[in-house]
Every structure is written in structure tokens, then in C-alpha cells.
Amino acid sequence: MKVLIAEDDDHIREGLAEVLQGEGYQTVTARNGQEALDLFGRARPDFVCLDIMMPVMDGYEACRRIRHADAGVPVIFISAKSEEIDRVVGLELGADDFIQKPFGVREVIARIRAVTRRCMAAPRTDGKGEAWTAFDMGDLEVLPSELRARRGGATIDLSLRDIKILQLLHRHKGEVVDRNRFFDECWNMDYMPNSRTLDQHIAQLRKRVERDPKNPAIIRTVHGAGYRWEG
Secondary structure, eight states: OEEEEEOSOHHHHHHHHHHHHHTTOEEEEESSHHHHHHHHHHHOOSEEEEOSSOSSSOHHHHHHHHHHHOSSSOEEEEESOOSHHHHHHHHHTTOSEEEESSOOHHHHHHHHHHHHHHHHHTTOOSSSOGGGOOEEETTEEEEGGGTEEEETTEEEEOOHHHHHHHHHHHHTTTSOEEHHHHHHHHSOOSSOSSTHHHHHHHHHHHHHHOSSTTSOSSSEEETTTEEEOOO
16 A cells, blocks of 8 residues: 655654555655645555645645545544644544644554545445455455455555455446446546546556456456456
8 A cells, every 4th residue: 555645854754654664555755735746646645644734735735635636545634733623624624534743653553554444444335344355356366454465375465446446346247337436436536537547547457466467357448438347
């Protein structure tokens, strides 16, 4: 899972990135809100950690714009601001959690895992914990609770959004899943401003889960309609 860390304090930013990398996360870092916003568009992180008081653009504005671009990506604020109103504003802007400085790195990791679990649980539709249930797509075993898949003895790291895409295709085996449905269920948006976003994400996902990405067996394109897993 890729985590974007936006923090203007070099010591905190680099220290948090190092700890998360030690836990197996990929990280990308920004020194202010504008850098975070630019990096969010380029790196497509699965999780965002935002400081509030940053130069150029503060964390509140960065959160507001990230939410406009992607309503579903998990966001937490990590800030020295401690008043109740600060937390209320952050949560009303769409943040999923708020951590006050100074913080323990173990607490941050635990909060990231907890928010990720909540986001994974959100699309449940059958009341049976479907979002966490492992499933097979041919010889690929998908493990949502671990954000991974396995094939033979190999382990494949997946993002939260990768899991949602595979779950959607698995749930509708044999059916064409249209593009709007991907936007709705995997991006939590009615439409995607950049129509290439889905295709680019699928292309990257195929590189990880397909035996032959040029002749995909799991995520097949249905031209002019969407994608299908035939099972």
C-alpha cells in the first residue's frame, strides 16, 4: 500500500516515512499542501497523512481538493492543533481520523490499519463480511485482509483500490462491468474527470496479477463497454 505523507517538518516527515517503509508500506512525501496535491495526482497513493499547518497550501485546503478528486481515499490529519474545532473542521472536510502531535509512531501505524479496515468494510453489501473474504480468480488467490494476492509460492502486493476492482469483477463473474460502476464502487465517484484514469489503473494492475498482461485472463477489456472476468 502506498502512503502519501505531507509534513513540513523534515524530521517528522522522514522519520514517519522510514517507519512506514519498515512496516512494508511504500511512501511518497511532500513538504506542503500544494506538493501533496500535485503528488496525489501523479503517484495515486492509497492512503494520505496530512499535517494542517503547512506553507503554500495548508492541510485543510489540500484535503478539500483531494476529496474533490477522490472521495474514497482514506485521509488522516496529523497535527499540533489541538482544539476541538480543529478536529471538527478536519473531519467535516472528509478526513477519516485525527492524530495530535506529539504522537507515537506505533499509534500512527495502528490508526492507518484501523482506517484501512473501515474503508475495506464500507462496500459490504451482503452483511457477511464479503470485503474481507479471500477469493480465487483462476490460479490467483486474492487476500483482501492482507492487501495481497498469491499465485503458487509468489506473493503480490495490492492496493486497497486494486482489491476493490478485483472484488467487483469477481462478484459479477461473466458479466460486463461498465466504467461508471468502477468509478462508483472503486473510486466512490459518479464520474471520473480524467477518463483515462481507469484504463491506466487497470493496465498497472494487470502487470501485477496477470501471467501475460498483453493477453489478460483475469481483467479482459470489453471494447466500448467496460471490463469482464469470465472465470
